[in-house]
Amino acid sequence: MNLRAAVVGCGYIGQKRAYTLEGRCRLVVCCDAVEERAVALASKYRGSRPSRNWRETVTSPDVDVVFVATTHDKLAEITAAAATAGKHVLVEKPGGRNAEELDLVVKAMRGTGALVRVGFNHRYHRAFRKAREIIDSGLLGELMFVRGRYGHGGRPGYEKEWRAIPEVSGGGEAIDQGMHLIDLSRSFLGEFSRVQGYARTFFWRMPVEDNAFFLLQTEAGKVAFLHASWTEWKNLFSFEIYGRQGKLEVSGLGGSYGLEQLAHYQMQPRMGPPDTVIYQYPMPDDSWERELEEFLEDILLNRCPNPGVEDAIAALGIVGKVCQDSSP
Numbered sequence: 001m002n003l004r005a006a007v008v009g010c011g012y013i014g015q016k017r018a019y020t021l022e023g024r025c026r027l028v029v030c031c032d033a034v035e036e037r038a039v040a041l042a043s044k045y046r047g048s049r050p051s052r053n054w055r056e057t058v059t060s061p062d063v064d065v066v067f068v069a070t071t072h073d074k075l076a077e078i079t080a081a082a083a084t085a086g087k088h089v090l091v092e093k094p095g096g097r098n099a100e101e102l103d104l105v106v107k108a109m110r111g112t113g114a115l116v117r118v119g120f121n122h123r124y125h126r127a128f129r130k131a132r133e134i135i136d137s138g139l140l141g142e143l144m145f146v147r148g149r150y151g152h153g154g155r156p157g158y159e160k161e162w163r164a165i166p167e168v169s170g171g172g173e174a175i176d177q178g179m180h181l182i183d184l185s186r187s188f189l190g191e192f193s194r195v196q197g198y199a200r201t202f203f204w205r206m207p208v209e210d211n212a213f214f215l216l217q218t219e220a221g222k223v224a225f226l227h228a229s230w231t232e233w234k235n236l237f238s239f240e241i242y243g244r245q246g247k248l249e250v251s252g253l254g255g256s257y258g259l260e261q262l263a264h265y266q267m268q269p270r271m272g273p274p275d276t277v278i279y280q281y282p283m284p285d286d287s288w289e290r291e292l293e294e295f296l297e298d299i300l301l302n303r304c305p306n307p308g309v310e311d312a313i314a315a316l317g318i319v320g321k322v323c324q325d326s327s328p
Helices: 011-019 035-044 053-057 072-085 099-112 126-136 178-187 286-300 309-325
Strands: 002-009 028-029 049-051 065-068 088-093 118-120 141-153 194-200 212-215 223-229 236-243 244-250 262-266 275-280
Touching: 002 011, 002 053, 011 028, 011 035, 011 065, 011 072, 011 286, 011 309, 028 035, 028 053, 028 088, 035 049, 065 072, 065 286, 072 088, 072 099, 088 126, 088 286, 118 286, 118 309, 126 236, 126 244, 126 262, 126 275, 178 223, 178 236, 178 275, 194 309, 212 309
Parallel strands: 002 028, 002 065, 028 049, 065 088, 088 118, 141 223
Antiparallel strands: 141 236, 194 212, 212 223, 236 244, 244 262, 262 275
């Protein structure tokens, strides 16, 4: 399978996507509204051409698959156009500014059979892959609840960047890092039928929330308690999964978030202090590569991607409800 790819959006994430394509797909177009960025990225990959026109890019006959890494206001529109043209798409999370924007994507997929994967790459971090392996083995027993925290402290001028503009971003921290926490929770516990929470701007002078708190519950009574924050002055990632027979704790994501590791606390029949095993992952993050490999397998097998558009719709629905309920 020698797929020809286009990257739309040549910023930091688009560059990461382009890098992971090497040896897996042939990058033929680098597209960005800022011509200099498109030219700079295309110059790094032999046989790739720059473009400023995303509509021409996603309908080009020499493109088979499109990677969409733009600001949130363009994600759904570009993805729907690419799927309408019969191109397979990997679109960055959140996939759109709200769940309704993805209706056009679903319609396009049904019309052409194009496959669309949403880039929830956190599922593919080594610690989460190991966590899934342990859970599937039955060592934790029935899962009961999860507790997740994710945040950073921004930077000077953060309140003036595009994420602080509701028309562009669709919201603040809830739709940013909160989406990852929600997606991870859904992947372990299932669908949430009861959604409560609170979104508020505590510190940054911006019209979107800088903190979001979620309390989510499944029909079976499993619970996710989540907090996403732009006032976490020391970058933090912590995700705990509680089973009847043990607990898993993922901490760190590498880089400024600290060493990625998984702690497995296994309850003993006598209870008391658990047996503890710590898995550490100091090597470079390979989640982007693993996610891409699975997407390429989706295409080869004509398999519905997981996570896909329905996962983004569900997570965006949760974000939307909490933000709406928090409105003055």
